[in-house]
Amino acid sequence: MSEYIPSPREWVADQVELYEGSGGTDGLTLRDTGLPVIIVTNRGSKTGAIRKTPLMRAMDGSNYILVASQGGAPKNPRWYANLKAEPNVEIRDETQTHSMRVREVVDSVERKRLWDIAVAAYPPYQEYQDKTDRVIPVFIAETI
Ligand code: F42
Numbered sequence: 269m270s271e272y273i274p275s276p277r278e279w280v281a282d283q284v285e286l287y288e289g290s291g292g293t294d295g296l297t298l299r300d301t302g303l304p305v306i307i308v309t310n311r312g313s314k315t316g317a318i319r320k321t322p323l324m325r326a327m328d329g330s331n332y333i334l335v336a337s338q339g340g341a342p343k344n345p346r347w348y349a350n351l352k353a354e355p356n357v358e359i360r361d362e363t364q365t366h367s368m369r370v371r372e373v374v375d376s377v378e379r380k381r382l383w384d385i386a387v388a389a390y391p392p393y394q395e396y397q398d399k400t401d402r403v404i405p406v407f408i409a410e411t412i
Pocket of ligand 1: 276315316339344347
C-alpha cells in the first residue's frame with residue numbers, strides 16, 4: 269500500500285478530507301459555486317505515492333471529463349503528468365467510487381464536443397482557456 273500525500277494547497281487538502289472522510293456526503297461542491305466536484309485518486313509519476321485531486325464534475329454519459337485547467341495558469345497541473353504516466357484511476361462521485369482509465373482527448377472534433385460539455389457544467393473553464401496560451405488538456409475517464 270503506497271503512502272497518501274495530501275495536496276500542499278490547504279483548501280484542496282481540506283476538501284479531500286471532508287469529502288472522503290464523510291464517505292462522499294459532505295464537501296461535495298466547489299466553495300460557494302454550489303457546483304459538484306469529484307475526487308480523482310491517482311499515483312504520482314515520480315514518487316508512486318497516492319494523490320487525490322478534486323475536479324469539477326462534467327459527464328459524458330457515464331464517463332467523466334477531466335479538465336486540467338488549474339485556473340488558467342500558464343503550466344499544466346502536476347496531475348496532468350501523473351495521469352499521462354498512470355492512466356488507471358479511481359473516481360469518487362459522492363458516495364460511489366469507480367475504477368476508470370483515462371486518456372487525453374487529442375482528436376480535435378472529440379475534444380471540442382467534450383470541451384463544450386465541460387464548459388456547460390463549469391462556465392469558468394472558458395475564461396481560463398481565454399487567459400492562457402496553452403491548450404487546456406481534456407481527459408475522458410472510461411469504465412475499465
Ligand atoms: N483543478 C483543475 O485543474 N481543474 C478542475 O476542474 C479543478 C476543480 C477543483 C474543484 C475543487 C477543488 O478543491 C480543487 C479543484 N481543482 C481543479 C484544483 C486541483 O485539485 C489541483 O489542486 C490543481 O489542479 C493543481 O494540481 P497539481 O497536481 O499541480 O497540484 C499541486 C498543488 C500539487 O498538489 N502538487 C503536489 C506537490 O507536492 O507539489 C503534487 C506533486 C506531484 O503530483 N508529484 C508527482 C509525484 O510523483 O508524486 C510528480 C509529478 C510530475 O511532475 O511528474
